[in-house]
Amino acid sequence: MQFENSRLFAQQLDTKDPLAKYRNEFIFPQINNKNAIYFTGNSLGLQPKLAQSYVNEIMNDWGNLAVEGHFRAKKPWWDYHERFANQLSKVVGAKPTEITVMNTLTVNLHLMMVSFYRPTTKRYKIICEEKAFPSDQYMIASQVRFHGLNPEDAIVELKKRDGEHNFRTEDILAKIEEVGEECALILIGGVNYYTGQVFNMKTITEAGHKIGAFVGWDLAHAAGNIKLALHDWNVDFAAWCSYKYMNSGPGNVSGCFVNEKYHNKKDIPRFEGWWGHNKDRRFLMEPEFQPEDGANAWQISNAPVLALAPYLASLQMFDEVGMDALIEKRNKIVAYLEFILHEIDKEVESSFEIITPSNQEERGTQLSVFLHGEGKELFNYLMENGVIPDWREPNVIRLAPAPFYCSYEDMYEFGQILKRGILEK
Template identity: 80%
Template sequence: MKFENSREFAQKLDSEDALAPYREQFIFPKVRGKKVIYFVGNSLGLQPKSAKKYVDEIMNDWAELGVEGHFHAEKPWWDYHERFAPKLAKIVGANPEEVTVMNTLTVNLHLLMVSFYRPSGKRFKIICEEKAFPSDQYMLASQVRFHGYDPDEAIVEIKKREGENNFRTEDILAKIDEVGEKCALVLIGGVNYYTGQVFNMQKITRAGHEVGAFVGWDLAHAAGNIELKLSDWNVDFAAWCSYKYMNSGPGNASGVFINKKYHNRKDIPRFEGWWGHNKARRFLMEPEFQPEPDANAWQISNAPVLALGPYLASLEMFDEVGMPALIEKRNKIVAYLEYILHEIDKEVESTFEIITPENPKERGTQLSVFLHGEGKEIFRYLMDHGVITDWREPNVIRLAPAAFYCSFEDMYEFGQILKNGILSKPK
């Protein structure tokens, strides 16, 4: 499609957008009385209007039923989390029995490491990407120290080539082959939080298995954003947060994938708790743990249903629309944003460098942009004028136009605000 940098053209794209009505199902903050242009769905998604209804249902059941809400609420609390598996399975490309919801992201990664990082002998190294999200770095370092290893020796970071912004798949595969039989685990973020690069999870998973390692993925920036086929790719485990592209609310619950080949395996350890015990016998208070036959065996505590309500509200929309439609809109709106950036670049003296891969197969919703010649004042200008975006040092803004609630006219309007902000600077 041949794009145009005009409001009329952007409005035409919106009029043709089958997902445009969903924009009205979200609550937008306002700046100067106007809805913001919201580019930070990669950090915290907007609130669905239906979220309050789902929370109110639980609050009303609690008020009217008290403890009996566990079994007699409209959506009984004791199995509330089970409603998520069929919907999440479609989003991450899994079988429903391989998916559950519990805890929060880093907590779940730590718990999954109990099962999938079991160093012994010369097999003790973990391969991850250089400058992974700090939470993952802290988690990995603390895990290897817990097992008695030095992080400098046990953690192998894959690096970008000098002068390049993104990782090369061939370099990742070569590093896995080089570490070889010393590799116990490959654990990488499926989408790099800084650049928005999507890793080739299928090839990397296969390479890790070829050297005898477990392979897991942190899908914080991937779930609800890109196409995932965790079962087909034979991924061992994965975890993701729900508050970014899946709009569940700040700090909300995490999803977990555990490949069905590890279910009911007595040689796979895990930390155990009441909610992972055989559901049919859970309230018999037996002393011996009998695991659930699926991913729910990794559950520990009963579900925080007040937190899960908004997540379920959002998943209903995902289930209604489907990932293929979201990805189709995502590709088009990101391409239009990319076009707008290049057009504005021609009109100002600054130089924009998009460090996210140009290939649509290697990126999702996010474009990361170096604003050469610009300082943080341009970020402040954008925020003051109703463009909610994200700044990363030294001078990168991350733009994530979520398909559910961002419009093509937003992309055009952003370009105009960006241009005005640069041209209005004192010379």
């Protein structure tokens, strides 16, 4: 499509957008008495209007039924988490039995590593990407130390080539082959949080299995953003937060994928708790643990239904729209934002460098932009004038136009605000 940097053109795109109506299903922050142009769905998604009613339903059941809400509520609490399996399986490309929701992301990654990081004298190394999200770095290092190993020896970081912003798949595969039989686990973020690069998860998973390692993925920036096929890619495990592209609310619950080949295995190590026990026998209070079928065996505590409620509300919209339609708009609106950035770059004495891959297959919703010659003053100007982006040192802004609630006119208006911010400095 031939784009134009005009308000009329952007409005015409919005008129033809089949997802435009969903914009009205979200609550926007107000800046200068107008809806903010919201670019930080990669950090915290906007609140769906439907979320409040889902939370109120539980509050009303709690008030009216008290403990009986576990079984007599409209959506009984004791199996509330099971309602996610069918809908989430479509979002991440899994079988419903391979999905569960519990805890928060880093907690779940720790729990997954109980099962899938089992170092031996020979096979003990973990491959991850350099400058992974700090929580992943801390988690991996602490797991290594927990097993009595030295992180400097046990952790192998994938490197970018000098002067390049993104990882090359061929370099990742070469490193996997080099570490070989010493590798116990490959654990990478499916989408790099800083640059927005999407990793070739299928190819990397195959390479990891070829050398006998487990392969898991942190999908914090991938779930609800990119096309996933965890089951078909034969991924061993994965976990994701729900509060970014999936709009469940700050710090909310995490989803987990456990490949069906590990279900009902009696020899797999796992931290166990009441809610992972055989559902039909759970309230018999038996002393011996009998795991639930499927990924629910990794459940530990009863479900935090007040936290789950907003997530379930958001998933209703994902189920209505489907990932294919979301990705179709994502590709178009990100391409339009990229076009706008290049057009503004021509009009001002500045230099923007988009460090996110230009290849559509290697990126999702996020564009990370180096503002050469500009400082945080420009970011502050954007914030004061109706735009909410994300700042990362030294001079990168991350822009994530979530397809559920961002409009093409937002992209145009952002370009005009950005231009004024540079010219007025």
